[in-house]
Amino acid sequence: MSTTRTFALDDLRRILLEGAGAEEGVDLDGDILDTYFDELGYESLALLETGGRIEREYGITLDDSALTDAVTPRQLIAVVNEHITAAAEVAA
Template sequence: MASDSFTLDNLKRILLEGAGAADGVDLDGDIYDKEFEELGYESLALLETGSRIEREYGITLDDSVLTDAVTPRALIDAVNQHLTVSAA
């Protein structure tokens, strides 16, 4: 496991490694509650992001996590819930 918690910085790094950044999108801005689609990330990019998170953090995310978590905050919370359960 890479760490005990999953942060916005971790998510931004994984998004950039897997799918890059859309033109005109500033991932260093306040993106916690912006929808991934608004940030330029479609379903395929999120599937790749989910796969990278699973490999790096040693967890398994349900497919619904990636479809239900439409904002960075929601995805970070879901990953951290999985990390908490895995650590228990």
């Protein structure tokens, strides 16, 4: 029985903080699932770094549109989990 690792909000918070830190006055511990990344202080360069960290840690490849189309943490988490599931199915 294979267990597929999932990507959760806490994983995203950790990777955002490791890669780009937190904008002053932004509370990543709050309810940020539907807050736009730019409101959280993360612009495209920070999200590219975040995407690279996710790819390395989870062994997946995210296309550029995955990072540009996902404008909230909820959307990015969903995209990452779709890629993780697809990669697990290919490996099975």
